[in-house]
Amino acid sequence: MKYFGLIWSNAWRKKIRTSLTILSVFVAFLLFALLSAVGYAFGVGANFADAERLIVINKITLINPLPIAYQNRIAATPGVRSVTHNTWFGGYYQDERNQFAQFPVDPEEYFSVYSELVLPDEQFEAWRKNRTGAIVGQALADQYGWEVGDRIPIQATIWTKADGGRSWEFDIEGIFSSKTAGAGATTFMLFQYDYFDEARAFGNGTIGWYVLRVDPDADPVQVADAIDQQFANSANETETSTEEAFAASFAKQYGDIGLIVRLILAAVFFTLLLVAGNTMSQSVRERISELAVLKTLGFTDMSVLWTVLAEALLILAIGAILGLGVGWLAVEGLNSQFGTQVPLYLTPMAFVTAFVIMVVAGILSGIMPALQAMRLTITDALARG
Amino acid sequence: MSKPLAKLQGVSRVYQKGKERVEVLHDIDVEIPEGDFIAIMGPSGSGKTTLLNLLGGLDKPDAGTVVVGDAELSSMSNSQLSHWRATHVGFIFQFYNLLPVLTAQKNVELPLLLTRFSSKERAERAAIALDIVGLADRAKHYPRELSGGQEQRVAIARAIVSDPTLLLCDEPTGDLDRETADEILKLLQILNKEHGKTIVMVTHDAQAAEYANRTLLVDKGKLGFKAAA
Numbered sequence: 001m002k003y004f005g006l007i008w009s010n011a012w013r014k015k016i017r018t019s020l021t022i023l024s025v026f027v028a029f030l031l032f033a034l035l036s037a038v039g040y041a042f043g044v045g046a047n048f049a050d051a052e053r054l055i056v057i058n059k060i061t062l063i064n065p066l067p068i069a070y071q072n073r074i075a076a077t078p079g080v081r082s083v084t085h086n087t088w089f090g091g092y093y094q095d096e097r098n099q100f101a102q103f104p105v106d107p108e109e110y111f112s113v114y115s116e117l118v119l120p121d122e123q124f125e126a127w128r129k130n131r132t133g134a135i136v137g138q139a140l141a142d143q144y145g146w147e148v149g150d151r152i153p154i155q156a157t158i159w160t161k162a163d164g165g166r167s168w169e170f171d172i173e174g175i176f177s178s179k180t181a182g183a184g185a186t187t188f189m190l191f192q193y194d195y196f197d198e199a200r201a202f203g204n205g206t207i208g209w210y211v212l213r214v215d216p217d218a219d220p221v222q223v224a225d226a227i228d229q230q231f232a233n234s235a236n237e238t239e240t241s242t243e244e245a246f247a248a249s250f251a252k253q254y255g256d257i258g259l260i261v262r263l264i265l266a267a268v269f270f271t272l273l274l275v276a277g278n279t280m281s282q283s284v285r286e287r288i289s290e291l292a293v294l295k296t297l298g299f300t301d302m303s304v305l306w307t308v309l310a311e312a313l314l315i316l317a318i319g320a321i322l323g324l325g326v327g328w329l330a331v332e333g334l335n336s337q338f339g340t341q342v343p344l345y346l347t348p349m350a351f352v353t354a355f356v357i358m359v360v361a362g363i364l365s366g367i368m369p370a371l372q373a374m375r376l377t378i379t380d381a382l383a384r385g
Numbered sequence: 386m387s388k389p390l391a392k393l394q395g396v397s398r399v400y401q402k403g404k405e406r407v408e409v410l411h412d413i414d415v416e417i418p419e420g421d422f423i424a425i426m427g428p429s430g431s432g433k434t435t436l437l438n439l440l441g442g443l444d445k446p447d448a449g450t451v452v453v454g455d456a457e458l459s460s461m462s463n464s465q466l467s468h469w470r471a472t473h474v475g476f477i478f479q480f481y482n483l484l485p486v487l488t489a490q491k492n493v494e495l496p497l498l499l500t501r502f503s504s505k506e507r508a509e510r511a512a513i514a515l516d517i518v519g520l521a522d523r524a525k526h527y528p529r530e531l532s533g534g535q536e537q538r539v540a541i542a543r544a545i546v547s548d549p550t551l552l553l554c555d556e557p558t559g560d561l562d563r564e565t566a567d568e569i570l571k572l573l574q575i576l577n578k579e580h581g582k583t584i585v586m587v588t589h590d591a592q593a594a595e596y597a598n599r600t601l602l603v604d605k606g607k608l609g610f611k612a613a614a
């Protein structure tokens with residue numbers, strides 16, 4: 001691009017003004033990166049949701065349990081391929097600040113439903129055979145430095161043991177990874193439901209919720225209705241929804257974070273447009289006669305338009321790249337500190353969105369001055385200058 | 386007499402000033418031979434700049450034809466005129482009109498951005514042009530670091546870098562002291578005599594006009610050559 005030198009020099013005509021404009025672009029994109037990562041953390045469930053998976057919860061609330069006895073009847077419902085159950089354990093490791101998710105599950109069933117998880121066969125076998133065995137996600141293992149063979153105590157916040165104790169000990173038999181990318185994909189722990197149900201002080205014979213996979217040719221909505229009808233008018237009525245809808249309602253508990261994030265960003269980028277637009281129109285106003293000289297030398301109206309527009313895009317791009325870069329470093333840093341509690345992640349989609357915003361903001365802030373430059377007639381401009 | 390480089394026939398230019406119609410040039414015929422050096426003189430507002438703009442394809446006549454070389458400027462579109470200007474004509478202004486954000490070298494390279502030359506070729510040609518105007522040692526300087534005379538030399542280098550046949554100068558010495566003005570005028574004379582440039586120069590200054598071969602007088606919409614003294 002042979003015009004780059006010209007565009008670059010023009011962009012730095014007033015160094016302080018351009019620096020301040022770039023600074024405001026930088027701040028906007030830094031905020032964008034941080035808020036996107038926070039938005040991701042609050043939508044983590046939804047990020048891994050699978051349309052072919054259904055969740056069955058107690059109709060009253062998610063917190064009310066369901067009988068384990070429902071499992072066979074759910075499995076027998078036409079259209080259900082496999083089913084497993086899940087329960088929120090809610091424990092921490094050593095210190096209350098070390099919170100992460102633990103679930104007592106049935107190993108085989110769980111892996112048939114959550115096929116995105118990857119665990120070496122021999123580790124899976126070892127876990128299945130050990131009643132107090134557990135497997136942990138890679139991110140979790142990295143965070144606490146756990147290895148296969150470690151014995152770890154988890155303090156229960158809900159589930160006291162029948163003997164009155166609150167400390168549950170587990171042998172780490174495996175470390176799993178996930179085919180799904182992103183923070184939060186492997187920040188939880190799984191252990192055996194049989195051990196959990198036998199050792200706990202209350203709630204025996206119940207589970208938190210069921211997760212099932214429907215046959216590929218079955219209609220998830222019909223399957224969900226069929227399940228809920230089976231348990232209508234029973235002591236524990238059910239409510240079945242897709243995993244996506246379930247995760248979304250789970251995230252709603254925190255208020256509509258996504259909306260708040262979008263509103264803040266809209267305000268930030270609106271301000272940014274005013275700042276960048278003002279810089280560009282001032283800059284063009286100051287060099288009317290220079291633009292006329294370019295046209296005199298043989299630059300066409302179109303190429304003059306492009307040099308001004310490219311200048312706006314350049315300023316936006318410098319600020320955006322710096323802002324996203326620093327934002328990315330900050331998210332990575334925070335993630336290595338607190339990733340297992342609040343999984344922060346900048347998705348590829350967030351980068352694509354940032355790129356689109358950058359281009360659109362560049363065009364919007366540059367287009368009016370660029371058109372003004374394009375329409376300029378040489379004789380008028382030189383007579384004025 | 387050599388064949389004409391530029392030929393204006395029946396040219397009129399009218400400006401609308403509010404409700405008033407001002408006919409700046411009225412039915413003008415003039416021929417400019419190739420290799421000539423012509424001064425244009427006339428009172429302020431008589432249409433000297435207008436005439437120069439028509440010759441350089443910056444403006445179009447309301448009536449008549451303007452032909453420069455093989456190009457009939459009066460019937461060309463704006464973008465055709467842009468492309469034509471890039472290679473056929475060089476402009477020199479009273480206030481130099483250099484880009485303050487570019488060095489002398491980069492200012493001189495500007496017209497070459499519109500050509501197919503590589504960046505190396507552009508730099509070489511700009512260096513040659515700066516050498517011709519005697520400013521090879523100021524290539525890296527910004528306009529604000531140069532004197533008025535030096536700025537005008539850079540502007541001349543920019544005007545000749547794409548090797549046009551025609552140079553149009555609008556009061557090129559209007560902002561310079563006598564001594565500097567004479568240096569610039571001598572440089573124009575060299576470009577005319579040694580480099581074969583056809584030069585049309587608007588000036589207020591009778592001494593400046595002495596450097597030209599002939600003087601064209603413009604007044605009240607008409608023009609004619611000054612009788613040889």
Ligand SMILES: Nc1ncnc2c1ncn2[C@@H]1O[C@H](COP(=O)(O)OP(=O)(O)O)[C@@H](O)[C@H]1O
Pocket residue numbers: 379380383400401402407409427428429430431432433434435436
């Ligand atoms: N773009 C324009 N619009 C309206 N009037 C103009 C324009 N350009 C020049 N004029 C008028 O045309 C006349 C001649 O202008 P110009 O050619 O610049 O004169 P000179 O260069 O001889 O001083 C002046 O009266 C000027 O006001």
Ligand SMILES: [Mg+2]
Pocket residue numbers: 433434435555
């Ligand atoms: Mg004039």
